[in-house]
Amino acid sequence: MQYSLGIDAGGTYTDTVILRDSDSKILDSGKALTTYPDLMTGIRNSIDKLNPKYLKKVKLVSVSTTLSTNTILEKTGYPVGLILVGDYTIPKELPAEHCITLRGGHDSNGDELHPLDINAVEQFALSMKKKVSAFAVSAYFSTRNPEHELRIKEVLLKLTGHPVVCGHELTQELGAYERAATAVLNAQLIPITYQFIHSIIAEVKGRKLDAKVLMLKCDGSVIDIKGAKLRPIETIFSGPAASIMGASHLSGLDTCAVIDVGGTSTDVSIIKNGVPELCERGAIVGDWQTRVKAIKMETSASGGDSHVWFKKYTRIGPRRVMPLCVAAKNYPGFREKLEKNPVPLRTMLNEHIQPTKFFVRTGNLPINPTEGEEKLLEVIGDEPLSVNDILSRMKRFPSPAVLDSLIKQRVIQVIGFTPTDALHVLGDYTEWDVETAQIGARKLARFTHLDPHNFCKKVKQQMARNMAYSLMSFVMEGRGKDGIKKMLEGEIPAQYKLKIPIVMLGGPVKTYYGELKKLIDAEIIVPEYAQVGNAVGALVGKGIKRIEIMIRPASMDKPDQNFLVFSPLGRKKFDQYRVAVEYAQKTGEELIQNSLKNFGLPEGSIKINTSVEYLTLPEWKHTPMETKMTFVGICAPGFSDDT
Numbered sequence: 001m002q003y004s005l006g007i008d009a010g011g012t013y014t015d016t017v018i019l020r021d022s023d024s025k026i027l028d029s030g031k032a033l034t035t036y037p038d039l040m041t042g043i044r045n046s047i048d049k050l051n052p053k054y055l056k057k058v059k060l061v062s063v064s065t066t067l068s069t070n071t072i073l074e075k076t077g078y079p080v081g082l083i084l085v086g087d088y089t090i091p092k093e094l095p096a097e098h099c100i101t102l103r104g105g106h107d108s109n110g111d112e113l114h115p116l117d118i119n120a121v122e123q124f125a126l127s128m129k130k131k132v133s134a135f136a137v138s139a140y141f142s143t144r145n146p147e148h149e150l151r152i153k154e155v156l157l158k159l160t161g162h163p164v165v166c167g168h169e170l171t172q173e174l175g176a177y178e179r180a181a182t183a184v185l186n187a188q189l190i191p192i193t194y195q196f197i198h199s200i201i202a203e204v205k206g207r208k209l210d211a212k213v214l215m216l217k218c219d220g221s222v223i224d225i226k227g228a229k230l231r232p233i234e235t236i237f238s239g240p241a242a243s244i245m246g247a248s249h250l251s252g253l254d255t256c257a258v259i260d261v262g263g264t265s266t267d268v269s270i271i272k273n274g275v276p277e278l279c280e281r282g283a284i285v286g287d288w289q290t291r292v293k294a295i296k297m298e299t300s301a302s303g304g305d306s307h308v309w310f311k312k313y314t315r316i317g318p319r320r321v322m323p324l325c326v327a328a329k330n331y332p333g334f335r336e337k338l339e340k341n342p343v344p345l346r347t348m349l350n351e352h353i354q355p356t357k358f359f360v361r362t363g364n365l366p367i368n369p370t371e372g373e374e375k376l377l378e379v380i381g382d383e384p385l386s387v388n389d390i391l392s393r394m395k396r397f398p399s400p401a402v403l404d405s406l407i408k409q410r411v412i413q414v415i416g417f418t419p420t421d422a423l424h425v426l427g428d429y430t431e432w433d434v435e436t437a438q439i440g441a442r443k444l445a446r447f448t449h450l451d452p453h454n455f456c457k458k459v460k461q462q463m464a465r466n467m468a469y470s471l472m473s474f475v476m477e478g479r480g481k482d483g484i485k486k487m488l489e490g491e492i493p494a495q496y497k498l499k500i501p502i503v504m505l506g507g508p509v510k511t512y513y514g515e516l517k518k519l520i521d522a523e524i525i526v527p528e529y530a531q532v533g534n535a536v537g538a539l540v541g542k543g544i545k546r547i548e549i550m551i552r553p554a555s556m557d558k559p560d561q562n563f564l565v566f567s568p569l570g571r572k573k574f575d576q577y578r579v580a581v582e583y584a585q586k587t588g589e590e591l592i593q594n595s596l597k598n599f600g601l602p603e604g605s606i607k608i609n610t611s612v613e614y615l616t617l618p619e620w621k622h623t624p625m626e627t628k629m630t631f632v633g634i635c636a637p638g639f640s641d642d643t
Contacts, residue, residue: 005539010066031531056208062215063214064216069236072188081132139168145570165187221545236294240269245536298474309444360413503526504525549628561575563576563580593606615627
C-alpha cells in the first residue's frame, strides 16, 4: 500500500497530510507555525507530527508554498540581467536593475526585422557575470520566432553559466512588455526556488523516503521538480490554488464557492464542474502584470492573525501580527508584561501606539540598514518591547518609517491583538493562552463602549462580514461594491442568496459558520480536515500541460499556399495546409507527452484533449486566416490502484 504526503507552507501555518493512494483517504495530518526566513524548519516541525508508520510508505510528496509570491511582493529576489531585443515600448520601469536593449527581433510572421547584435550580448554578459545571479531575455515577437532569444541564451550560458530565462519559454501570449516582466520575475526566483527544492529533496532523503517530489502551480495543476526549477513563476499563488482544489476534494463537490481563512488573508474563489476559472490576462503580482495563467480569485488582507487596533473606531488589518495568545506561549513572562503595559491616551493612538502591541527581533539581518534602523535594533532584542518600553530606552518615540522598514524586511516581528485572540476570549477556539487574550481584550475594549466579551463578539462579526463581502464582490464583479457593503451592514433590508454551496477552509473557520449564515443564504459546508485543506489541495492537483500552436498563411495575397506554424519549438514553413495541420497535431501531442512523462506515469495514462479555433470571414473562400490548436494533457500523478 502506498501513501502520498501533501505540504502547504502558508503565511502563518505549515500544514501536512498523508493520503492513502488507493482511495484518497486522509490518514493523518500535522500543523506547525511557518518559520521565516527558512521555511524548512516549519515544514520539519509539521512532518514530525505525522505517524511514522504511514510516513515511511510515502511515494509522492507535493508542495504548495508562498515562497514565490512573498519573494516578489517583498522585492527580495536575486539580481537579474535583462536583455530586450527589438523595438520595445516600455510603459514603466521593468523589475530589473541591469537592462540593455538591442537591435533585432521579428515581425508578426516571424521574419527577422534586424540582425541580432551578438557582440553587444557578449559584452553585457561579461560585464554582468559577477553582478547578477540569472538572466532574462525577451525579444520582440519571440512567440512567432524565438531564434534571437535562443541564440542569446546560448551565448549567456557559455560565458557566464548562470540560469537564463527566455520569454517564449514561459508563454505563447503576445504582449512584449508583460512577457519581459514575467521573464525577469521568473529569473529572480530561480536561485531561491532551487535552494528550496533541494532542501525538500534533502529532507525526503534524510527521512529515507523513496518519493517523487512535485509542486503545485497557480492554476491548480502540479509541476515536476525539473519544471519548477526552470519556471518557479508558475508557483505564485499556489496557496489559493491549493485551497480551491482541497475544498473540492474534501467536500466532494465539483461546483462550489470557497472561502479560505488563513492567518494573513482570506481568499475566495469558485470551481465549476471540477475546473477552476482562470484569469485569462495572467496573474497580477504586486505591481506586475504577468502572462502566467492563474486561478481567478480575490484576496483580502483580513485573516485570523490580522492586527486588531483602535483609532476612532476598531480596525482589523491590513497587517499580520503574532497573536497575543501565541506570544504568551513563545515568550515566558509576556502575559505579565502585557498586563503592566500602560494604556496610552486616546489622542496618541495610531497603528504602532497601542496598549497591546509589541516588537521583537526575528533573527533576520537588515539589508543595508540606515542609521535610524541600526539605533532601533540596538534597543529591540529577543524579548518583546512595547513603544513605551522603546521610549524609555531611547528617550524618544521610534520613527514609524523605521519600524515599517524593519517589519517589511522581517527583521522585526510584531505582536498584537487579533481575531484569533477574540475567539479565545469567546471560548470558540482555545489552542493557545486564553488569559493573555483576555488581558488584551480588556485593554482595547476600554476605548469602546463595550465590555471585553462584546468587543470580541464585534470583532468576530466584522471578520464574518469581511468574508461575505469578499465572496459577494467576487461573485458580483463589476456590479458596485458600495451596494454590497450596505446590504451586509444591514442598511438595506435584504439578504444575498447563493445557489451554489460555500465550502470554508482554515483553522477555526467553524466558529464563523453562524455569523456567515446570517449574512448569506446558502448551504455552508465546513468539511472534516478543513484546517489542513491546503495541504490536501497540494496533493489532489492533476498534472496539466497546455500547449497552443497557431497556423496562418505566409501571405494573405496567396492564402492557399505557404503556411507558417508557430509553436514553442519555433517557426516552421509548409507548402500545404494539410501538412501544416498534421505537423501541429504531432508536435502538440509530443510536447504534452514529453512534459508529463516526468511524473513517472505508465505509458498511455496521459489523456490529451485537442480543440481547434478557426479565424475567417463570411466571404472568405480560402483556408482559414488563422488556425489555433490548443492541446491539454491531463494526468493524476498522486494516486494509483495499488493496495
